[in-house]
Amino acid sequence: MNDTTFNKKRLAVAVGLLLGTAGLPVSAQETSQTEEEPVIEIVEVQGIRGSLIRAMDIKRSTPGVMDAISAEEMGKFPDSNLAESLQRITGVAVSRSNGEGSEITVRGFGPSFNLITLNGRQMPGTGFTRSYGLQHLSSEGVSALEVYKTGKAELPSGGLGATVNIVTAKPLQRPGQRYSFMAKAMHDSSVVEGDDVTPEIAGIYSNTFFDDKFGFAASFSHYQRDFQRQQANIQGWQANVDLPEFNEATMIDPRAVDEEGNRIGNHFFPKDMNYGIDNVENDRTNGQLTLQYAPNDDMTMTVDYTMTKAVVGLQSVGWGIWNEFGGNINGYELDENGTAIYADIGGNDGSFTAFRETTEVEARSIGFNFDWQVSDDLKLAFDYHDSSNEIDNGADDGMGSNGQIILGSDKLITKIYDYRNGEIPHAYIQWQNGTNELMPGEIDSNFSQFIHSPGESTVEQLQIDGEWFNSYFDIPMAAVKFGVARTEQTMSGSNAWSGLRGGPGFNPSFPEIFPDSMFIRHETGSFLDEFAGGGGDLMPNYYYTYDFDEAIARQMAFLTEDVVGADVYVPNAYFDGIDGESFVEEVTNSIYLQTEWEFEVADFPVEIMAGARYEETDVTSTVRQRVEQQVNWVSASEWIMQYEQGGTANYLTQEGSYDVLLPTLDIRLDITDELQARVSWGKTMSRAPLGFLAGGRALSGSPKPGARTGAQGNTGLLPFESTNLDLALEYYYGDASYASIVWFKKDVDNFIQTTITETTIDGLYDIYNGPRYQQAIADIEGRGEQATSTAIFEQMLANGHGNADGQIEPDSTDPLIVWNVSQPNNTDGKSVDGIELALQHMLGESGFGFNVNATFVNGDVEFDVNSLTQQAPLTGLGDSANFQAFYEKDGLSVKVTYAWRDGYLLGVGQAQGSADAPPQFFKDYGQVDMSVNYDVNDNLTVFFEALNLNNETEQGYGRYEEQFLFARQYGTRYALGVRYGFN
Numbered sequence: 012m013n014d015t016t017f018n019k020k021r022l023a024v025a026v027g028l029l030l031g032t033a034g035l036p037v038s039a040q041e042t043s044q045t046e047e048e049p050v051i052e053i054v055e056v057q058g059i060r061g062s063l064i065r066a067m068d069i070k071r072s073t074p075g076v077m078d079a080i081s082a083e084e085m086g087k088f089p090d091s092n093l094a095e096s097l098q099r100i101t102g103v104a105v106s107r108s109n110g111e112g113s114e115i116t117v118r119g120f121g122p123s124f125n126l127i128t129l130n131g132r133q134m135p136g137t138g139f140t141r142s143y144g145l146q147h148l149s150s151e152g153v154s155a156l157e158v159y160k161t162g163k164a165e166l167p168s169g170g171l172g173a174t175v176n177i178v179t180a181k182p183l184q185r186p187g188q189r190y191s192f193m194a195k196a197m198h199d200s201s202v203v204e205g206d207d208v209t210p211e212i213a214g215i216y217s218n219t220f221f222d223d224k225f226g227f228a229a230s231f232s233h234y235q236r237d238f239q240r241q242q243a244n245i246q247g248w249q250a251n252v253d254l255p256e257f258n259e260a261t262m263i264d265p266r267a268v269d270e271e272g273n274r275i276g277n278h279f280f281p282k283d284m285n286y287g288i289d290n291v292e293n294d295r296t297n298g299q300l301t302l303q304y305a306p307n308d309d310m311t312m313t314v315d316y317t318m319t320k321a322v323v324g325l326q327s328v329g330w331g332i333w334n335e336f337g338g339n340i341n342g343y344e345l346d347e348n349g350t351a352i353y354a355d356i357g358g359n360d361g362s363f364t365a366f367r368e369t370t371e372v373e374a375r376s377i378g379f380n381f382d383w384q385v386s387d388d389l390k391l392a393f394d395y396h397d398s399s400n401e402i403d404n405g406a407d408d409g410m411g412s413n414g415q416i417i418l419g420s421d422k423l424i425t426k427i428y429d430y431r432n433g434e435i436p437h438a439y440i441q442w443q444n445g446t447n448e449l450m451p452g453e454i455d456s457n458f459s460q461f462i463h464s465p466g467e468s469t470v471e472q473l474q475i476d477g478e479w480f481n482s483y484f485d486i487p488m489a490a491v492k493f494g495v496a497r498t499e500q501t502m503s504g505s506n507a508w509s510g511l512r513g514g515p516g517f518n519p520s521f522p523e524i525f526p527d528s529m530f531i532r533h534e535t536g537s538f539l540d541e542f543a544g545g546g547g548d549l550m551p552n553y554y555y556t557y558d559f560d561e562a563i564a565r566q567m568a569f570l571t572e573d574v575v576g577a578d579v580y581v582p583n584a585y586f587d588g589i590d591g592e593s594f595v596e597e598v599t600n601s602i603y604l605q606t607e608w609e610f611e612v613a614d615f616p617v618e619i620m621a622g623a624r625y626e627e628t629d630v631t632s633t634v635r636q637r638v639e640q641q642v643n644w645v646s647a648s649e650w651i652m653q654y655e656q657g658g659t660a661n662y663l664t665q666e667g668s669y670d671v672l673l674p675t676l677d678i679r680l681d682i683t684d685e686l687q688a689r690v691s692w693g694k695t696m697s698r699a700p701l702g703f704l705a706g707g708r709a710l711s712g713s714p715k716p717g718a719r720t721g722a723q724g725n726t727g728l729l730p731f732e733s734t735n736l737d738l739a740l741e742y743y744y745g746d747a748s749y750a751s752i753v754w755f756k757k758d759v760d761n762f763i764q765t766t767i768t769e770t771t772i773d774g775l776y777d778i779y780n781g782p783r784y785q786q787a788i789a790d791i792e793g794r795g796e797q798a799t800s801t802a803i804f805e806q807m808l809a810n811g812h813g814n815a816d817g818q819i820e821p822d823s824t825d826p827l828i829v830w831n832v833s834q835p836n837n838t839d840g841k842s843v844d845g846i847e848l849a850l851q852h853m854l855g856e857s858g859f860g861f862n863v864n865a866t867f868v869n870g871d872v873e874f875d876v877n878s879l880t881q882q883a884p885l886t887g888l889g890d891s892a893n894f895q896a897f898y899e900k901d902g903l904s905v906k907v908t909y910a911w912r913d914g915y916l917l918g919v920g921q922a923q924g925s926a927d928a929p930p931q932f933f934k935d936y937g938q939v940d941m942s943v944n945y946d947v948n949d950n951l952t953v954f955f956e957a958l959n960l961n962n963e964t965e966q967g968y969g970r971y972e973e974q975f976l977f978a979r980q981y982g983t984r985y986a987l988g989v990r991y992g993f994n
Contacts, residue, residue, distance in 0.1 A: 182226025195988025205237025285331025358799025362419025433544015858900030
């Protein structure tokens with residue numbers, strides 16, 4: 012902990028104590044200085060304790076219910092990741108991406124319900140979402156995070172759960188030269204193929220010139236992390252598939268039976284089972300430049316620029332089984348919920364996959380702010396910014412897309428799925444070679460595919476704000492804030508798919524394509540070894556890897572009759588054009604009025620803030636999509652959509668509009684100098700996900716039986732509107748100690764439910780179960796053989812139904828395909844309520860302290876796992892708790908934190924799930940982090956960090972815990988670094 016002495020004017024001192032280094036919530040604003048005022052000398056407490064004091068002061072003095080996190084000192088935020096810092100706040104839980112905090116859930120409302128602003132400015136989301144990825148922004152240039160849990164008329168709309176304002180450093184707020192530079196070496200215990208040690212460097216510099224009239228601040232950071240993610244996955248569960256006639260010798264089904272002996276209740280089987288290893292390289296570069304000019308004490312002009320470039324490179328290997336649509340079941344064991352925990356399944360295949368992708372995110376924001384103290388009673392602020400966020404999954408220079416190649420075999424007897432022991436399901440194959448292991452010489456080509464789906468979001472925003480201080484009228488109204496704003500937000504994206512190349516289908520006739528020497532065999536000894544049943548106990552206990560580039564080059568060379576082993580390939584040449592393109596424009600005009608009142612009731616000081624915000628929004632959606640022609644059955648396990656060639660693209664433009672009125676009322680009562688009571692009432696709103704607003708219809712390009720799905724947008728969706736009530740009691744009993752309890756209730760209207768409708772489309776005929784398909788089944792069963800999908804496909808070819816390419820095309824004798832097309836629609840209202848508890852305590856002058864908080868939420872928004880009807884639950888709803896203990900004295904600080912989040916609904920719908928839109932649940936998660944800092948002197952600090960010390964893993968499931976969906980294993984991350992600065 013360092014103590015720094017400096018001079019400030021009286022008003023600056025008041026603002027500094029209130030906000031620390033933070034800015035005002037609506038726009039970056041400066042404090043006027045009057046030369047006649049006396050200079051006041053204060054001592055600013057830095058370090059953990061100073062950070063907690065400043066955050067507590069912000070919370071205490073701000074109307075409504077809010078929390079804050081302040082930088083411990085310039086360039087040193089409590090966590091290197093902003094999302095992981097936010098999880099320390101009561102009511103905030105974190106969603107993780109690649110083992111790092113990325114998005115937040117507040118009071119049970121997920122990322123799409125929360126608004127992220129940068130210095131009061133609305134930021135664009137990534138891709139087709141409104142969610143701003145906090146993991147892409149460095150914490151070095153951030154001075155504070157403000158979390159507003161109740162509405163304010165002055166805040167931009169969109170934060171139904173909360174509005175989070177990221178406040179960056181401004182040079183004129185703290186004149187003089189200040190700087191901080193940091194470097195650290197990081198090691199991720201999971202890394203295998205990347206660098207064992209990767210760097211992170213960051214710095215911030217701020218200075219003022221010309222009698223503090225001009226200020227300059229710049230910050231930068233570069234971060235690299237190499238790691239490995241190990242995972243097991245099931246893409247989805249199929250409900251009520253056809254079961255063979257019950258046989259007690261090969262089938263166990265404990266479900267009850269009715270009077271006629273029929274089983275009562277649903278049953279569920281897994282669509283597949285696969286395992287994978289992802290080797291990831293993550294590079295992120297941030298930069299921010301801020302220029303300020305104050306020609307006099309009444310005017311301040313600010314220009315700032317923020318940029319982020321994040322590149323994630325992924326090379327993956329995978330292996331597993333494919334169960335198609337639930338047919339060919341020979342034996343099974345169900346539990347009492349009807350979930351298959353064991354299945355013996357015939358047909359289909361086992362395979363080994365190589366995947367490569369480079370995703371690049373580029374975000375930038377440029378803004379201008381003019382703050383003018385017109386008179387002692389009137390202040391005006393003008394703020395404009397233009398921000399964008401681009402994402403491109405085709406940043407790989409060699410491909411211009413992401414690429415996947417699947418090799419394997421369908422020469423099997425049966426596949427076994429077994430989830431009766433351990434935390435990881437086992438899935439092994441009895442091959443026709445008489446063993447449970449496929450040999451390299453038996454591995455054939457299935458297919459490869461390439462996908463390119465870039466997207467961009469932009470926000471252009473103009474805000475004009477004013478504040479009038481009442482010095483004329485003898486009434487308790489202290490101030491009036493008012494303002495207007497216009498926000499133009501766009502989202503655009505396209506998708507191109509190569510189709511399946513290199514077959515599809517296994518072809519053993521050309522073994523020279525992939526020589527045995529190309530495959531490397533591995534044991535599963537360290538794979539998912541944090542889970543019971545993983546590691547060497549896993550079945551299968553082996554897998555093959557192969558070089559992605561070599562496999563693609565050999566396949567492409569064979570297809571083009573070139574030299575086998577050619578190393579040049581151009582997958583983009585196989586794109587037939589853009590499959591679909593979407594553009595959404597959303598324009599919002601708003602106006603607000605907010606009043607502040609101060610008076611006493613029976614000698615108790617009372618402060619009231621009352622206001623309202625009115626907004627009008629217009630939405631325009633333009634969609635371009637290809638025209639579907641027919642669905643071909645191209646191999647035993649692959650069905651591919653064919654599109655009209657050379658035809659005119661189909662354009663569709665749709666419009667929507669709505670308006671909202673958002674009143675707010677905050678009351679704060681000072682019961683004693685230490686005890687405060689708060690009541691907050693008001694309305695907040697959150698707009699529908701941008702992707703939902705894109706009209707038009709898209710059908711699956713790979714419509715296998717049981718997965719004939721489509722999606723259709725709805726430009727007319729109304730926003731979620733919530734009527735909120737908060738009751739809070741806060742006790743501030745020390746300079747950095749307090750306790751609080753908050754009860755909250757949210758009644759939300761216009762919940763969005765994704766409705767699935769069975770639809771047929773003229774001209775799209777279904778080979779499956781058509782007369783030729785049924786004849787093939789009869790031919791196979793007539794020989795006493797099992798009619799697996801492979802056998803049916805081969806029989807139809809033998810019956811003369813294949814084309815010149817060995818594919819089966821539909822004809823008019825086939826029935827129309829039944830598509831399950833989903834579309835979002837507004838539905839009824841729902842309620843959520845909960846309690847937040849927080850305690851922050853310093854143990855005198857011992858240097859020890861701790862804070863602990865917990866949030867308990869509930870409501871009528873849960874998913875009914877026993878119902879197969881379509882539902883509109885609230886994702887992310889769940890309890891959470893955080894604990895932090897620290898010691899800070901004589902230059903040494905040690906901090907240990909534990910963040911826990913209870914299990915919650917991750918989403919509705921599974922990638923290969925049945926049409927009833929089954930759920931995805933995330934199991935509870937708790938992570939331990941630690942940091943140690945030692946001040947060598949007033950300027951130099953050395954530190955050590957350890958993240959995920961307990962090596963926590965991630966797990967997910969479907970309707971019941973026995974319906975395994977995923978398990979992920981990362982590792983512990985360590986960092987050793989130095990920081991040098993002058994504050």
